[in-house]
Amino acid sequence: DVKVTQSSRYLVKRTGEKVFLECVQDMDHENMFWYRQDPGLGLRLIYFSYDVKMKEKGDIPEGYSVSREKKERFSLILESASTNQTSMYLCASSLAVGSSYEQYFGPGTRLTVT
Amino acid sequence: GQSLEQPSEVTAVEGAIVQINCTYQTSGFYGLSWYQQHDGGAPTFLSYNALDGLEETGRFSSFLSRSDSYGYLLLQELQMKDSASYFCAVRANSGGYQKVTFGTGTKLQVIP
Numbered sequence: 001d002v003k004v005t006q007s008s009r010y011l012v013k014r015t016g017e018k019v020f021l022e023c024v025q026d027m028d029h030e031n032m033f034w035y036r037q038d039p040g041l042g043l044r045l046i047y048f049s050y051d052v053k054m055k056e057k058g059d060i061p062e063g064y065s066v067s068r069e070k071k072e073r074f075s076l077i078l079e080s081a082s083t084n085q086t087s088m089y090l091c092a093s094s095l096a097v098g099s100s101y102e103q104y105f106g107p108g109t110r111l112t113v114t
Numbered sequence: 115g116q117s118l119e120q121p122s123e124v125t126a127v128e129g130a131i132v133q134i135n136c137t138y139q140t141s142g143f144y145g146l147s148w149y150q151q152h153d154g155g156a157p158t159f160l161s162y163n164a165l166d167g168l169e170e171t172g173r174f175s176s177f178l179s180r181s182d183s184y185g186y187l188l189l190q191e192l193q194m195k196d197s198a199s200y201f202c203a204v205r206a207n208s209g210g211y212q213k214v215t216f217g218t219g220t221k222l223q224v225i226p
Contacts, residue, residue, distance in 0.1 A: 033214075040122075042201060042218035043157070048211075056211055090156065101145070101205055103214065105156035 003027070004106035006091055012112045019078040021109050023091030030096035032074035033103065034058075034066060036087040043090065049074055050096065081113045116140035116204050118217035125223045126192055134187045134200050134220045142207030146178050146185045147214070152198045160187070160200075189222075197224045 007022035025032065031050050035043040035058075045058030047066040055066050063085060067075045074093075078085055088110050092103040118138045126132040136146065145164035149157040163169055163178035163185060175188040189196055199219040205212060 035216075040218060043203075043216040045213065045215065048213070050211065056209075058213070059215070100159070100162040101147070101212075101214075102159040102162065103147075103149075103157075105158070107156050 004091060004093055004104050006089075006106040006109050008109050009107060010110050010112075012114065013078075013081050014114055015082060017078075017081045017113075019081050019111065019113075021076040021078075021089055021091075021111070023074045023076070023093075023106055024072055025074075025093040025104070026072065027093070027104070028071065029093035029104075030071070031094045032068065033092040033094075034064075034074065034076045035090045035092065036060070036085075037090055037108070038087050046076065081111075083113050085111065086113045087111060116206055116208070116213075116215040118202055118204060118215065120200075120202055120217045120220045122218070123221045123223070125225060126189075128192055128194060128224055128226050130192050131188065131190050132192060132222065134189075134202075134222070136185045136187075136202035136217055138183050138185075138202070138204045138217075140183075140204050140206045140215070143180065143183075144205040144207065144212060146176075147203040147205065148174075148176055148187045149201045149203060149216075150198050151201065151219070157201060162205075192224050194224050194226070197222060 034046040091106040148160040151157040161176035178185045
């Protein structure tokens with residue numbers, strides 16, 4: 001079974017702090033994604049990566065950066081956390097090619113910025 | 115960019131059939147996926163349609179009409195455990211990359 005793990009289920013940070021959210025997948029997937037989920041807004045893509053060292057902006061990249069130094073790990077960085085970044089953050093991975101392009105999601109990190 | 119529209123809430127009776135619609139606007143369309151998410155859980159994949167027509171997987175079916183930019187998820191013999199949010203997601207070409215954009219989700223409540 002594919003397993004996507006995220007470093008924390010719950011996180012509380014102060015405004016202005018640098019925040020690291022880590023995601024690890026164990027199925028050798030090429031593609032990895034970071035989303036944030038807010039009530040009524042669905043899942044919005046922050047950044048994605050289709051290969052090591054590669055990153056592309058999603059729909060809402062402002063205030064975020066990412067790092068992919070190893071194939072299995074994709075990190076989301078909030079350079080200076082703000083209260084409007086309080087949200088559920090979901091990481092996902094998928095194969096680069098396939099019949100369904102199914103994304104496998106981690107359990108999520110609920111981040112609160114105070 | 116891409117945009118998707120789906121109803122925000124649907125209520126249906128246990129044992130009945132419910133259809134959740136999704137309309138989309140996008141260029142470079144590849145396919146439409148459906149995901150289920152229970153409260154407090156992570157989204158899980160249900161289906162993917164790249165071609166027109168109906169795909170059936172047990173009690174769940176998914177339909178796509180590329181010409182109408184429209185799809186739906188059909189849930190039959192509804193069970194209480196089907197109460198969840200359902201998201202459609204479009205896979206499309208964006209700036210040379212394949213990108214997936216999710217809708218805002220439909221919250222399905224199954225009542226006895």
